[in-house]
Amino acid sequence: MSVDAATVRRIAHLARIAVAEAEVPHLQGELNAMLAFVEQLSEVNVDGVEPMTSVTPMEMKKRPDVINDGEIADDVVRNAPDTVNHFFLVPKVVE
Amino acid sequence: MTDLISMTIAEARNGLANKSFTSLELTDAHLAAIEAARALNAFVLETPDKARAMARAIDARIAKGEGGPLAGIPLGIKDLFATKDVRTTACSKILGNFVPPYESTVTSQLWRDGAVMLGKLNNDEFAMGSSNETSCFGPVVNPWRREGSNTSLVPGGSSGGSASAVAALLCMGATATDTGGSIRQPAAFTATVGVKPTYGRCSRWGIVAFASSLDQAGPIARTVRDSAILMRSMAGHDPKDTTSVDRAVPDYEAAIGKSVKGMKIGIPKEYRLDGMPAEVEKLWTEGAAWLKAAGAELVEISLPHTKYALPAYYIVAPAEASSNLARYDGVRYGLRVPGGSIGEMYENTRAEGFGDEVRRRVMIGTYVLSAGYYDAYYLRAQKVRTLIKKDFEDCFAKGVNAILTPATPSAAFGVGEKGGADPVEMYLNDIFTVTVNMAGLPGIAVPAGKDVQGLPLGLQLIGRPFDEETLFSLGEVVEQAAGRFTPERWW
Numbered sequence A: 001m002s003v004d005a006a007t008v009r010r011i012a013h014l015a016r017i018a019v020a021e022a023e024v025p026h027l028q029g030e031l032n033a034m035l036a037f038v039e040q041l042s043e044v045n046v047d048g049v050e051p052m053t054s055v056t057p058m059e060m061k062k063r064p065d066v067i068n069d070g071e072i073a074d075d076v077v078r079n080a081p082d083t084v085n086h087f088f089l090v091p092k093v094v095e
Numbered sequence B: 001m002t003d004l005i006s007m008t009i010a011e012a013r014n015g016l017a018n019k020s021f022t023s024l025e026l027t028d029a030h031l032a033a034i035e036a037a038r039a040l041n042a043f044v045l046e047t048p049d050k051a052r053a054m055a056r057a058i059d060a061r062i063a064k065g066e067g068g069p070l071a072g073i074p075l076g077i078k079d080l081f082a083t084k085d086v087r088t089t090a091c092s093k094i095l096g097n098f099v100p101p102y103e104s105t106v107t108s109q110l111w112r113d114g115a116v117m118l119g120k121l122n123n124d125e126f127a128m129g130s131s132n133e134t135s136c137f138g139p140v141v142n143p144w145r146r147e148g149s150n151t152s153l154v155p156g157g158s159s160g161g162s163a164s165a166v167a168a169l170l171c172m173g174a175t176a177t178d179t180g181g182s183i184r185q186p187a188a189f190t191a192t193v194g195v196k197p198t199y200g201r202c203s204r205w206g207i208v209a210f211a212s213s214l215d216q217a218g219p220i221a222r223t224v225r226d227s228a229i230l231m232r233s234m235a236g237h238d239p240k241d242t243t244s245v246d247r248a249v250p251d252y253e254a255a256i257g258k259s260v261k262g263m264k265i266g267i268p269k270e271y272r273l274d275g276m277p278a279e280v281e282k283l284w285t286e287g288a289a290w291l292k293a294a295g296a297e298l299v300e301i302s303l304p305h306t307k308y309a310l311p312a313y314y315i316v317a318p319a320e321a322s323s324n325l326a327r328y329d330g331v332r333y334g335l336r337v338p339g340g341s342i343g344e345m346y347e348n349t350r351a352e353g354f355g356d357e358v359r360r361r362v363m364i365g366t367y368v369l370s371a372g373y374y375d376a377y378y379l380r381a382q383k384v385r386t387l388i389k390k391d392f393e394d395c396f397a398k399g400v401n402a403i404l405t406p407a408t409p410s411a412a413f414g415v416g417e418k419g420g421a422d423p424v425e426m427y428l429n430d431i432f433t434v435t436v437n438m439a440g441l442p443g444i445a446v447p448a449g450k451d452v453q454g455l456p457l458g459l460q461l462i463g464r465p466f467d468e469e470t471l472f473s474l475g476e477v478v479e480q481a482a483g484r485f486t487p488e489r490w491w
Helices: A005-014 A021-043 A073-077 B009-017 B023-036 B048-063 B105-112 B160-167 B184-190 B224-234 B278-293 B306-327 B342-353 B356-369 B374-397 B423-430 B434-439 B468-482
Strands: B043-046 B074-078 B116-121 B173-178 B193-196 B216-221 B264-268 B297-301 B402-406 B443-450 B456-463
Touching: A005 A021, A005 B356, A021 B306, A021 B356, A021 B374, A021 B423, B009 B023, B009 B224, B023 B043, B023 B048, B023 B074, B023 B116, B043 B160, B048 B116, B074 B160, B105 B116, B105 B173, B105 B224, B116 B160, B160 B173, B160 B184, B160 B216, B173 B193, B173 B224, B184 B193, B184 B443, B184 B456, B193 B224, B193 B468, B216 B224, B224 B443, B224 B468, B264 B278, B278 B297, B278 B402, B278 B443, B278 B456, B278 B468, B306 B356, B306 B374, B306 B423, B306 B434, B356 B374, B374 B434, B402 B468, B434 B456, B443 B468, B456 B468
Parallel strands: B074 B116, B074 B173, B264 B297, B264 B402
Antiparallel strands: B043 B116, B173 B216, B193 B216, B193 B443, B402 B456, B443 B456
């Protein structure tokens, strides 16, 4: 399988990465090189094989459903590019 | 005082214990070495004030007899580990001046045991790379050069800063992380020892995530013993990481010098590649002979799905990365590039913040997870991963204790030499290491010899799950036979 220019633009949008029109051809080439490389997986017989979900067999541990952290709003927002009163600010979403 | 930097951790531990020198003296010697080695670009942030403060505090603890297993030992920390109040960037522009209000579990255990932080080490952006050339701080230079040449070579990656700094005597050991070979490949390129522990052995909490089902933290050091000393402090259960295993941490150092007599060592025939340099092949044979001389039994084994590990990795790892890196959106931390709408702001921020390799992998990951392609790519890759793991399980079930392979298909290459036209050329560096991550197993890279150009080469030992101790015992045999290798100082 390989991707065309329209697919490259669609993937870029899904990944929320702005891609200039001039970058599309070489990105397309790189992605197709990677897809050509992984193509060899299609020759493996995977009939009846379970997909791996956990590399080390382990039971999912559960934590007590209690509050054990908090009251650190200053810490939470301290690296944010734009905040007011412990709120993250973003461009207007609703008119 | 120059001698202070060429000691091993084990030697420094003795010197500190019998008061031959203080941690402050040891730390100052390393800070001076770091300052003189800026040409290597191994450190992206030097923290001399913090280092001296930590050293003074530990000297006071040592005086009271409360040192801890790493008391006073100066270490470098890969910039993927969150360090409280110290800038942590994963060497990506998108994290910008991120200063974590928390400490990663692995580093907090090192400080608990008395280690001293010298600074943050360079790595490939988000640990995506095999040469440390994708860092937003620029490439790291390998302290090793080809004989009679002053061409700059890469130290490998992604833990290139860790490997370079340890090899160049800038720190006594370093933290590193390994998703497809990022500890073992740079260790092999710099004649250092690198350990990738079993998945779940070290907590991933507070380490910038790349591919969560593959990432594991581990040490890079100058000897097998030193790597065992560091491992004991780095490993352990952490309730904050559900994939960390609740299992006692053994005294890994006790495995050093243990007899390997009667151990069954597998030599996988699928690792004998067409076009493999003769010296890599020769080293591998030599390594097998050393283990045999120490009493181990060598058996040829088959890992039939080996050739599919790297392609499966280049689906699984980018898929997980595309999901993990969705958090970099210009809202909660890091870089923000304005846009007309919130969507545009996300797209501009991520376009500006991610480098080429990261963008490539996020896009391929997005594609293989997208509707209509999930089954063909991602689900198939996860099934292949099951088969890769089964190959190893079958061998271990037949009584194989560990597996011996070359660590890399070649020695270090020049800066800018690889991957320019085709990204896959760079990916092939991890061909011998990536299977281990796919199967969640422990692996160690040990320096074993040099190529015709005088560059170091390493051997890899792969172990059963949670049997790092056997790797330390076998690694010590290799180190004793091969000797140690130190680069000649030119920087």
